[in-house]
Amino acid sequence: MAEAVRHDKTARQLRMLSDALDSGRLGPVRRLVNTLSPAEIGNLLESLPPGKREVVWGLVDAEDDGEVLLHVGDEVRESLLAAMDPDEIIAAVEDLDIDDLADLVEDLPDTVIDEVLKSMDRENRERLEQVLSYPEDTAGRLMNPDVVTVRADVTVDVVLRYLRLRGELPEHTDHLYVVSRRHQYLGRVPLAALVTHEVSTPINRLIDDEQPAIYVGESAEEVARRFSDHDWVSAPVVDENNILLGRITIDDVVDIIRDQAEHQALGAAGLDEDEDLFSPVRRAVRGRVVWLGINLFTAFLAAGVIGQFEGTLEKVVALAVLMPIVAGIGGNAAVQVLTLMVRGLALGQVGSSNAGILLWKEIRVALINGVLIGGIVGLIALVWYHDLVLSLVIALALVINFCAAACAGVLLPLLLRRMNIDPAVAGTVVVTAVTDVMGFFCFLGLATLILIR
Missing domain, CATH: 1.25.60.10 (MgtE N-terminal domain-like)
Known part of the structure; x- marks a missing residue:
């Protein structure tokens, strides 16, 4: 809303x-x-x-x-x-x-x-x-070096006088960071604690060490995940020696999350998230033609599979009407799984440790959906063409293609990530190519074996 x-x-x-x-x-x-x-x-x-x-x-x-x-x-x-x-x-x-x-x-x-x-x-x-x-896209690039630090061996009164002397605080300052003489990060002190304790209270009694610091080389995706998991407003950034270098604030993390969402949404269509809506025609063509060319290659690949069954199509014309259903629905099923995988990879929820479990779950989902959707399509084909064998062929082809979609949707993003290819950008083209080829091959292949005698 x-x-x-x-x-x-x-x-x-x-x-x-x-x-x-x-x-x-x-x-x-x-x-x-x-x-x-x-x-x-x-x-x-x-x-x-x-x-x-x-x-x-x-x-x-x-x-x-x-x-x-x-x-x-x-x-x-x-x-x-x-x-x-x-x-x-x-x-x-x-x-x-x-x-x-x-x-x-x-x-x-x-x-x-x-x-x-x-x-x-x-x-x-x-x-x-x-x-x-x-x-x-690392914490070091996101951080702001402008931080307010205090020592552990001073009192609240000293800190308050120091803050009044500064006159202003950086935006989104919810904590002050406590450091050692070597500027190593020791913990943080909430601003609320400074105004609710006696001025004689030592700072070391107010230190909150529950928030771990972020390593300067940590990825932007991991930074965003940690902010989301812990509801942080800001977080300290340290180097390998625990030296405080700066802090990351929630406004920068919101930008990361928004950019990730745009990247996934536009990348699935082969578009650059930074492309101007009104960019010059030549630049727009240059940015899109590569992925259109890849799509063209996969379309010819699917057409080549269809070409192997010309004789079957000539004898059973109904196959030409029904075969786009098998490929189209299979492609949609693959994109559903792919979307879940891309999201899981981005959030760090998917890896080699749980990929097998996830694959088995998606195959079971595919079998159930394949039987349900295949049964519906088979009944429609039976009413339409009054051919029981044809209806069974398309139902079975859908079950097989749904399973292929599940395997492609789970395994291909993992393979692309291992090859350092962004699955959010390349995944849709690849998985739909798999389901197109597999859908046509299964449907026409089964039809050739069962219908053509």
Whole structure:
């Protein structure tokens, strides 16, 4: 329900924006746009064709430019940056947090990157370089080095005076991190504990060591899983020596989860999640033609199987009518299993230890569904063609293809992952090719053996 309300709101905003742009009244456009959050502005910009997008981008408050750039896809960001002067870009990114700037800096023109680095003080420049030194999609790349640390041997009073001296805290600060003299992570102190205990209370009595630190090389997927499992708002990041390097906050984890969902949804169709909705035709063709070519190859593979049974099709014309049912339903069954597997792999729930159990479960599900669906299709074929043998052939072919779909849906994602191929992208093409070929082969093969004498 909430998702539907959000989509309706975005659609209303888009209509209002388009109407105002078409009328040439930029005042209402500016007022509308700048009542939105940076994420909402980014979503609207992605919903507009290039001409209108450029106009609206020019009306966004300059102080929001950097945040908006973080909330659009790579292709849209590239087009927005191309419309900005170097000075505008520098002004847009100079107030971003280090972790956000790390996400953006590699998309900036080289000359602008140099100017951005020069505009930063030495401490922040070193922090940025430290974050950029870690591989993408790791905790080190996600973390913000700006953390508030305290020592275990001081009192609440000392910490409170220190916080008042700082004047402000980083966003999403729910804990202070306790470190040793060598800056090793010892635990955390909830902010609530500081205001509910006597000022003379030693910090070491308030330390909460239940939250384990995240290793700097941990994958982004694992970070997101741990946040989800433990309902963290923030988490410390350490190196191999337990030295505190920074922290990851929930806003970054939400972005990871959203990106994973988009990747799985679009990757299944062979699309890039960062593709601009209004990207140039040539770029869109270049991004999609590869997977269409692979689909074409698998289609010819299935056609080759059909070609081996031309004589059977000529004698029993009903087979040509019914055979797409076997392949189509089998493909849908395979995609169902594949979707569960991709999700399980992403959440770390599927591995070599439980793959066999999962395969046996899916085969049993396939047998039951195959008998049920095969029985229904067989009855329809019997009523349609008054041929009991034909109805039995298609029912049996469906049972076999459902089992093939279960095997393909479970085993192929594991094989693709082992080959370092993303099953969310390649899985659908491969499993549907298996069920198409197996479906045609089983149905026409059985028909040849049983019907053609």
